[in-house]
Amino acid sequence: MDKSSVVHFARDQFLYSSSLESITIMIMAKKGDIAKMELLHGDPYDFEGPKWIHENIEMRSTGSDELYDYYRQTIRLPHLRARYAFRLTDHDGKVTYFTEKGFYEELPEVGLLFALPYLHHTEVFSAPExxxxxxxxxxxxxxxxxxxxxxxxxxxxxxxxxxxxxxxxxxxxxxxxxxxxxxxxxxxxxxxxxxxxxxxxxxxxxxxxxxxxxxxxxxxxxxxxxxxxxxxxxxxxxxxxxxxxxxGYHFKPFQDLLQNGKDSKYKDWFHPHSLPLDEQNLNYDTFGYVSSMPKLNTKNPEVKDYLLTxxxxxxxxxxxxxxxxxxxxxxxxxxxxxxxxxxxxxxxxxxxxxxxxxxxxxxxxxxxxxxxxxxxxxxxxxxxxxxxxxxxxxxxxxxxxxxxxxxxxxxxxxxxxxxxxxxxxxxxxxxxxxxxxxxxxxxxxxxxxxxxxxxxxxxxxxxxxxxxxxxxxxxxxxxxxxxxxxxxxxxxxxxxxxxxxANEGDLLFVHIDPEVVMYKRESDEADAYILINLSDNEKELSSEEWQASELLYADSETKWDENHLS
Amino acid sequence: MDKSSVVHFARDQFLYSSSLESITIMIMAKKGDIAKMELLHGDPYDFEGPKWIHENIEMRSTGSDELYDYYRQTIRLPHLRARYAFRLTDHDGKVTYFTEKGFYEELPEVGLLFALPYLHHTEVFSAPExxxxxxxxxxxxxxxxxxxxxxxxxxxxxxxxxxxxxxxxxxxxxxxxxxxxxxxxxxxxxxxxxxxxxxxxxxxxxxxxxxxxxxxxxxxxxxxxxxxxxxxxxxxxxxxxxxxxxxGYHFKPFQDLLQNGKDSKYKDWFHPHSLPLDEQNLNYDTFGYVSSMPKLNTKNPEVKDYLLTxxxxxxxxxxxxxxxxxxxxxxxxxxxxxxxxxxxxxxxxxxxxxxxxxxxxxxxxxxxxxxxxxxxxxxxxxxxxxxxxxxxxxxxxxxxxxxxxxxxxxxxxxxxxxxxxxxxxxxxxxxxxxxxxxxxxxxxxxxxxxxxxxxxxxxxxxxxxxxxxxxxxxxxxxxxxxxxxxxxxxxxxxxxxxxxxANEGDLLFVHIDPEVVMYKRESDEADAYILINLSDNEKELSSEEWQASELLYADSETKWDENHLS
Ligand SMILES: [Ca+2]
Ligand SMILES: [Ca+2]
Missing domain, CATH: 3.20.20.80 (Glycosidases)
Structure with missing residues (x-):
């Protein structure tokens, strides 16, 4: 097992709230390296005597890229907090534990594990429904x-x-x-x-x-x-x-600064390096090097107030x-x-x-x-x-x-x-x-x-x-x-x-033909497959998973017969 | 070269402001894997025709742990923005470019590189001097x-x-x-x-x-x-x-909530799951499971105001x-x-x-x-x-x-x-x-x-x-x-x-004896070595780097002679 290719941090895409009471954990490891990826997790304060109480759940493989296999798993947090570690098994059956402090042969004390100290409702990412x-x-x-x-x-x-x-x-x-x-x-x-x-x-x-x-x-x-x-x-x-x-160039505060230089009350609305402004030899911050697009100073409370208004x-x-x-x-x-x-x-x-x-x-x-x-x-x-x-x-x-x-x-x-x-x-x-x-x-x-x-x-x-x-x-x-x-x-x-x-479904790529883009959308209610033939050739494709499914939509040349597409 | 062991994100410990006009970039790679680590960087908007203008600087090796070698480099940003990539050379002389989108044999277009869009003064980490x-x-x-x-x-x-x-x-x-x-x-x-x-x-x-x-x-x-x-x-x-x-348990708002339950005006100062509070069968959030340490609701504007006061x-x-x-x-x-x-x-x-x-x-x-x-x-x-x-x-x-x-x-x-x-x-x-x-x-x-x-x-x-x-x-x-x-x-x-x-110096570990902790503090003005003998044995140590240096402090048994310590 290549330990240096196992990547996880207790934040961002690797640890995020998936609801008000649950988090999703993601870990990546070298492609093909891991036979079994498990998540060990529990409340940081749950002990039976000296023994930390925790659960063990297998992580779901959620895809691969050129270099990595990705795994995700979602867990509920009854008390909105968690400590966790990963249990990695390689193809020889060798087991290792991965924690915030590195790799161990046995699960070390809870203080060395990854931590989600408290899931705050205000920190749950939530786009409008x-x-x-x-x-x-x-x-x-x-x-x-x-x-x-x-x-x-x-x-x-x-x-x-x-x-x-x-x-x-x-x-x-x-x-x-x-x-x-x-x-x-x-x-x-x-x-x-x-x-x-x-x-x-x-x-x-x-x-x-x-x-x-x-x-x-x-x-x-x-x-x-x-x-x-x-x-x-x-x-x-x-x-x-x-x-x-x-x-814009014609925004009044910028025109005022252009005309009045040091005497302009809009000096701090932009980022002049010196005054008066010099449009030829740019002496103020702009978008790219476009002199007519002066960068606004959003750290100035006046500007901030104006834009928030x-x-x-x-x-x-x-x-x-x-x-x-x-x-x-x-x-x-x-x-x-x-x-x-x-x-x-x-x-x-x-x-x-x-x-x-x-x-x-x-x-x-x-x-x-x-x-x-x-x-x-x-x-x-x-x-x-x-x-x-x-x-x-x-x-x-x-x-x-x-x-x-x-x-x-x-x-x-x-x-x-x-x-x-x-x-x-x-x-x-x-x-x-x-x-x-x-x-x-x-x-x-x-x-x-x-x-x-x-x-x-x-x-x-x-x-x-x-x-x-x-x-x-x-x-x-x-x-x-x-x-x-x-x-x-x-x-x-x-x-x-x-x-x-739409977004009720997960998306998993499937490969059955090198010239066909194919992915599965997967939800509790239904699954759907999308197939795109990139070649000029006709393709005949079939899958046992398609048994008893229906063709939702295809171009007029496509034929559908039970679990067979041509 | 083990590409899946090369780790960098354009944030946090991997990219940070080291002053109002400079950033430090850190990258880690599998221990012993890289012969030369270079940083290619430039302003995202600097072009000569279609050619992106950039500089190339070798990264400084800043230490190793069990799995990784670490590299850091600091660069100035005249316009407070940067795009960058890494050029990795392995021990066979093979070169690869590492960007936000992955590895390439040639440096790809600037849009695929890592980005620091703009270094805001308000985002420069600065502890008091x-x-x-x-x-x-x-x-x-x-x-x-x-x-x-x-x-x-x-x-x-x-x-x-x-x-x-x-x-x-x-x-x-x-x-x-x-x-x-x-x-x-x-x-x-x-x-x-x-x-x-x-x-x-x-x-x-x-x-x-x-x-x-x-x-x-x-x-x-x-x-x-x-x-x-x-x-x-x-x-x-x-x-x-x-x-x-x-x-604490005797904090007035908590006592009020304990006594008045639903009628308390301090309901939202804590995290009750139901009311009245039940200290035996904890029905409110606490520090650990300590019923006498009720967790404050810092999302409540009243509590926030009080604590900020x-x-x-x-x-x-x-x-x-x-x-x-x-x-x-x-x-x-x-x-x-x-x-x-x-x-x-x-x-x-x-x-x-x-x-x-x-x-x-x-x-x-x-x-x-x-x-x-x-x-x-x-x-x-x-x-x-x-x-x-x-x-x-x-x-x-x-x-x-x-x-x-x-x-x-x-x-x-x-x-x-x-x-x-x-x-x-x-x-x-x-x-x-x-x-x-x-x-x-x-x-x-x-x-x-x-x-x-x-x-x-x-x-x-x-x-x-x-x-x-x-x-x-x-x-x-x-x-x-x-x-x-x-x-x-x-x-x-x-x-x-x-x-x-103190903190004018960098710290680099040096290994010359398996029983001696040794590190070098390094600054523009002076260098210093610290040696700690963990064994019960006397040690004789010397280094050419110690030539013409002086012994600042040691226990009474230690002898010092030019570049020789015993
Ligand atoms: Ca019109
Ligand atoms: Ca006293």
Whole structure:
């Protein structure tokens, strides 16, 4: 047994609360190294004379990646506290005990074991209940629909009359969204994520001028209020985008600092290294090196108060259901903790989603975010379908690795996407191969986490890296791929009708063919298998486990006979 | 190379801020597996065309334990952000790159590397500057000195006239401490840690009745104020003990709840499962299963406010310099974060020390504690000296493991102890072998961290597990081992005169003899070697590195000749 490959810490993805009275423990060990992994656990204060009272439970194998086997187990804590150790048996039957202080041949005294001193209710990670069943739809408001020509910015082009550029406008607005809520309801989505709608300069609106006003091109607070109401009437939640890492160039406090330098009362709103500000030789912190995106000083109580007021305002005033946080990883933890308290205080089941592209564990401990955007999912999808460099078994390993980087409670709320306003469209990534996109959407909509459809993907819109991926949504049905629409619609309906396909089910990868992605969704009520044939060949597959099951959905060429698929 | 034994996460002991503008990165790999460990790092936004600009620096080997080699390196961040990866070369010259997403043969795109998105000043761990040079002295006030007989509790026994029991009293008090501040100054200590002094029931005072009053047996607020003043005049800091996990049985809110059950306004101050409370069949949360120590509900804003008032009060009113937090691990993070803000707001350089016996990383991220009590240090010392089951090389491995469980910035503030009111006295652990205790104190006072002397150890007081370890301090010099006193005094003076022995120096273990504990303290100004001969045999040791160095201190039998020790 390779002891140095056994990894566990009593925190984060390795130890987390799975309910108010239980914890889940995860451990990883070198692939193929362990014959049996057991968990020994008990209350730290339970003794019979000198003997510590504890239980022994086998851990569940929950997948493997290239290097590790992963194991998880959930235990109840009657007194909300635990000490625990692992009992590892190798293939020769040799047993060793793994504790916080290392490896022992016999179980050492309880003081040397791993500890969960007390499970506090306030520290239980819990995304809002509604999130895990939500199917999101991302709208880039300037390009979704033009509902009010009177609001169009000067020089706005005719809808869809030109390719999108970084500067042009087509006049999309909130009334346009209201007009098409029935379309979204028909598709089946239950949540809209809007990229920014506040008063800003550009067509993408990430360069905020005023966080407390709707951009005049999009409408007014009344329009947003109406949109939220109409969406709620249709069972659709609404999430807005908060750009709190940096302001726009035309944000008044920044303009004041630019103009008044040392005399500006907004000196401490940003991070100047010296004054006056020098836009050429950047002497202040910015997003990347973009001089027009000055980083906000969220440690300044005034700034903090202002942004928290914003956070609360839109929930209170317009009833929005969640916030997506732009560049969330570059803002301090303390700010996000206060942000969470402010927002949840206003609306207990509001959703807080951070934009983070890398390992996000520090933000997902229950005190900051409910979820992050699952870019690793997108990366793995692209490697498998676009580059065709990732075989199904390696895809399984990659996703297994990602899903063991976080608590499973976190995974269920993960925001899965296959494209956004920041990436080329999935159809373009697949060189226009609509069959591939259909397969990708099948995975997206039957996977752990909550899926998000980037507006237009459902009718096979294409487009390269932005600005290409920000085309006007075509509303003429002849310009829409209605077959793709039906596919997505059907998958959403299946996900809704079969909770095992959403987040009632565990996900386990199965390998029966090197060219087939296959995974099992597993719940107490039902199991479901998803199979994706990546090859151009016909496949004949069968499994005894499929006995007496039914075919929920397949493309028209697939035949199903009892436990045989061809 | 064993890839599954390479462990790094972009957080905690693996990635921490070492100053306002720099971070230290730590990685561990299977012992003996890596020939060269390099760190590749750069700003995430620095590109020359498509090429990411980065630097390459070799990592410093900082020790080994039984299973792993550890490496650390510190890098400056001009823009407070970093992406990084590791370049590992094995003994065959084979190179691999380790990133957040796994192993690659070539350095992959920057988005796949480990990330430190932004180093926030508020997230830099920083214990108060004075702490790292402090030598602590722990006082159990009932047993240190009786300065005012008028305050003695009814039935108090003559000083030192009996063995301590869980119930008896000898009349120790704060005036007694004031009377002996010159003794402490003579010894050389620069900080006193007091076990609780607030109004309580027992002789140990951990069962608080009133957090806002000094126990009448000990004196008044005026006495404490005077004590702090007199201590400060002698360059001695004062730390009190906060018992916030649970109250005492006679705490008024608990008595109210006991008596009034459902009608008590203090229902939410504790954790009742049902009412009325049942002390026999415990139906409320307690410390362990001790019915007289009801757990406080620190999530209740009223309780939180009350305890934070207490925290602030004693800093403001009496000028204390720090808080030691009893059973700190069973109180919620959110409470400790508020506690830190409250205390530091009142006194910026106050010290916050948590009592935690297990892996304490979650409390040491800069937002909660400045340090925890280093019980693993005590455990390793006992295994080596008492049980003699730990050879010097294994001791080195154990301490190396502990010191890589935390950021090095944390280690420098760690509270090292070799005994307390909760453990048998070190002399008793060593079966009265004073030579061993002297060796142990030599290690304690030349080690990384801040040492604490348990009152009386310096004059060779003995005593078993409590109550035995809580004997009255003998003030008759004939009852004191003045030779031990001189030893401790000399070591403290050496530590003060040679910052390399305190926390200006790194610590590296050296092995030249299996029966000798040896380590090097290393700084820019000077190096120092500490050698402890565990055997009964004379040793002759020499090293070329000792050329032209001087013998600072040794027992009378040791001879020193240039670079030769015998
Ligand atoms: Ca319009
Ligand atoms: Ca007295």
């Amino acid at each position: 509604w999130v895990k069943d939500t199917v999101w739809y991302q709208i880039f408001p300037e390009r979704f629909a033009n509902g009010n020509k009177d609001l169009d910015p000067e020089g706005a082009l005719e809808w869809g009359s030109a390719e999108p550029t970084p500067e042009n406008f087509f006049g999309g607005d909130l009334e346009g969204v209201i007009d098409h809520l029935d379309y979204l309801k028909e598709l089946g989505i239950t949540g809209i994520y809007f990229t920014p709608v506040f008063h800003a300069f550009s067509n993408h609106k990430y360069d905020t001028i005023d966080y407390l006003e709707i951009d005049p091109q999009f409408g007014t607070k009344e329009t947003l209020k109406k949109l939220v109401e109409e969406a709620h009437n249709r069972g659709i939640k609404v999430m807005l985008d908060a750009v709190f890492n940096h302001s 914003v956070a609360k305002y839109w929930v209170e005033e317009c009833g929005i259901d969640g916030w997506r946080l732009d560049v969330a990883n570059e803002v301090d933890f303390d700010f996000w903790r206060s942000f969470r308290k402010t927002v949840k205080n206003e609306k207990e089941d509001a959703y807080i989603l951070g934009e983070i592209w890398h390992d996000s564990m520090p933000w997902l401990r229950g005190d900051q975010f409910d979820a992050v955007m699952n870019y690793p999912f997108l990366t793995a999808i692209l490697e498998m379908f676009r580059e065709e460099t990732l075989e199904p078994s390696r895809f399984a390993e990659k996703m297994t690795k990602v899903y063991h980087m976080y608590p499973h409670t976190v995974n269920k709320a993960a925001f899965n996407l296959v494209g956004s306003h920041d990436t080329p469209r999935i159809l373009t990534e697949c060189q226009g191969d609509i069959a591939k996109v259909k397969q990708i959407y099948t995975i997206l909509l039957t996977f752990t986490g909550t899926p998000c459809i980037y507006y237009g993907d459902e009718i096979a819109l294409d487009g390269d890296q932005d600005p290409g991926c920000r085309k006007c949504m075509p509303w003429n049905e002849e310009e829409q791929n209605r077959d793709m629409f039906a596919h997505v619609q059907r998958l959403i309906a299946l996900r809704k009708d079969n909770p095992v396909l | 004075w702490v790292k040079d402090t030598v602590w002295y722990q006082i159990f006030p009932e047993r240190f000195a009786n300065g005012n007989k008028d305050l003695d509790p009814e039935g108090a026994l003559e000083w030192g006239s009996a063995e301590p029991t869980p119930e008896n009293f000898f009349g120790g008090d704060l005036e007694g401490v004031i009377d002996h501040l010159d003794y402490l100054k003579e010894l050389g200590i620069t900080g006193i840690y007091f076990t609780p002094v607030f109004h309580a029931f027992s002789n140990h005072k951990y069962d608080t009745i009133d957090y806002l009053e000094i126990d009448p047996q000990f004196g008044t607020k005026e006495t404490l104020k005077k004590l702090v003043e007199e201590a400060h005049n002698r360059g001695i800091k004062v730390m009190l003990d906060a018992v916030f996990n649970h109250s 207490v925290a602030k009060y004693w800093v403001e009113e009496c000028g204390i310099d720090g808080w030691r937090l009893d059973v700190a691990n069973e109180v919620d993070f959110d409470f400790w974060r508020s506690f830190r803000k409250t205390v530091k707001n009142e006194k910026e350089d106050a010290y916050i020390l948590g009592e935690i016996w297990h892996d304490s990383m979650p409390w040491l991220r800069g937002d909660q504690f400045d340090a925890v009590m280093n019980y693993p240090f005590l455990t390793a010392i006992l295994e080596m000296f008492r049980e003699e089951t730990l050879e010097p090389s294994r001791f080195a491995e154990k301490m190396t493991k502990v010191y890589h469980m935390y950021p090095h910035t944390v280690n420098k503030a760690a509270f090292n102890l070799v005994g307390s009111h909760d453990t048998p006295r070190i002399l008793t652990e060593c079966q009265g072998d004073i030579a061993k205790v002297k060796q142990i104190y030599t290690i304690l006072l030349t080690f990384t961290g801040t040492p604490c002397i348990y009152y009386g150890d310096e004059i060779a007081l003995d005593g078993d597990q409590d109550p035995g370890c809580r004997k009255c301090m003998p003030w008759n010099e004939e009852e004191q081992n003045r030779d031990m006193f001189a030893h401790v005094q000399r070591l403290i003076a050496l530590r003060k005169d040679n910052p390399v022995l």
